[in-house]
Amino acid sequence: MSEGIKDQPGLSEAAAQSRASVLRSRAESYIALSRHDAAIADLTESIALMPGNARAWRLRxxxxxxxxxxxxxxxxxDEALKLEPDSAYALGSRGQTYAAMDRLEEAMADFEHALTLSPDSLWILEAKADALADLDRLDEALEEHSRIIRLDEDLAYSWVARGDLYQRMHLYQEAIDDYTKALEAEQDHVRALSRRGEALRMADRYEEALADLSRALELDPGNDRALGSRGAVLSELGDNEEALKDLDRAIELDPDYIWAYRVRGEILQELERHEEAVSDFTQALRLEFGD
Known part of the structure; x- marks a missing residue:
């Protein structure tokens, strides 16, 4: 009899296997619904019944x-990989966890191993590219993003991800080109519109930036980053009052939006509303440096 069944003495082995299987299946639906605590509860019972099931450990x-x-x-x-050492999914997910903990070298080792098992797994390639960027290995990250695009040129997200990296590298025209490719694949891709608007702003193409950011906000009125960027664009175009409305709303949505405080402070300073400007600059310093 399986070791886990001792926790359910009234169940036969066949019944325990059946219950564990249904619990795993229900947990997958909970995960799809983003009800992760409910999924964890089901998977914990499933593991107690059948501790040798790698999928249950991986899903939890x-x-x-x-x-x-x-x-x-x-x-x-770790438990899932003891049971299935060559699970690309578990390795990729563990790598993502290491990356979230800023244990980037361990993350890279997992991604590299996973990609020997599943070389064309787009999400693992994407996670590896992100880790390379965080390690400041930007040229290598760019190569990974280009590889992802070669595998499937019709995915808007992949163009956006490379565009974001180009923007991080201050290569604004390259970023604009990638966001445009994303929008050819998906016309109303909000992030592509918002990020292209930001890249256009950085390239001093303010009217085009305004059009993109306004469209992004038609599709997603609560997009605080698009509001902040549009506020900066409106200020550059000489409309400080409308700029302040956007920045006020952006800060209302995200009270920790440091850049928005800085931009709003600069506009208030230009309008000679210095007490309010000081308040915004002080808040920006507090949030970024703990002043």
Whole structure:
């Protein structure tokens, strides 16, 4: 009799296997519904019944990861990998957990191993590219993003991800080109519109930036980053009152939005509303440096 069944003495082995299977299946639906605590409860019982099922450990680890319970996630992925050492999914998920904990070299080791098993797994390639960028290995990260695009040129998200990296590298025209490719694949992709608007702002193409950011906000009125960027664009175009409305709303949505406080402070300073400007600059310093 399986070791886990001792916790359910009234169940036969066949009944325990059946119950554990249904619990795992229900947990997967809970995960799809983002009800991760409910999934963890089901998976914990499933593991108690059948501790040798690698999928149950992996799924519970994934729910812990999504909930930022990183140590618990690592424990579960470790157990899953003891049972299935060559699970690309478990390795990739454990790598994502290490990356979230800023243990980037360990994350890279898991991603590299996972990619020997599943070389064309887009989400693992994406996670590896993110880790490379965080390690400031930007050229290597760019190569990974380009590889992802070669595998499937029709995915808007992949173009956006490379565009974000180009923007981080201050290569604004390259970023604009990638966001444009994303929008060819998905016309109303909010992030592509918002990020292209930001890249256009950085390239001093304010009218085009305004059009993109306004469209992004039509689609997603609560997009605080698009509001902040549009506020900066409106200020550059000389409309400080409308700029302040956008920045006020952005800060209302995210009271920790440091850049918005800085931009709003600069506009208030330009309008000679110095007490309010001082308040915004002080808040920006407090949030960024703990002043």
């Amino acid at each position: 680890g994934e729910s812990h990861r999504v909930l930022d319970r990183h140590e618990a996630a690592l424990d579960d992925f």
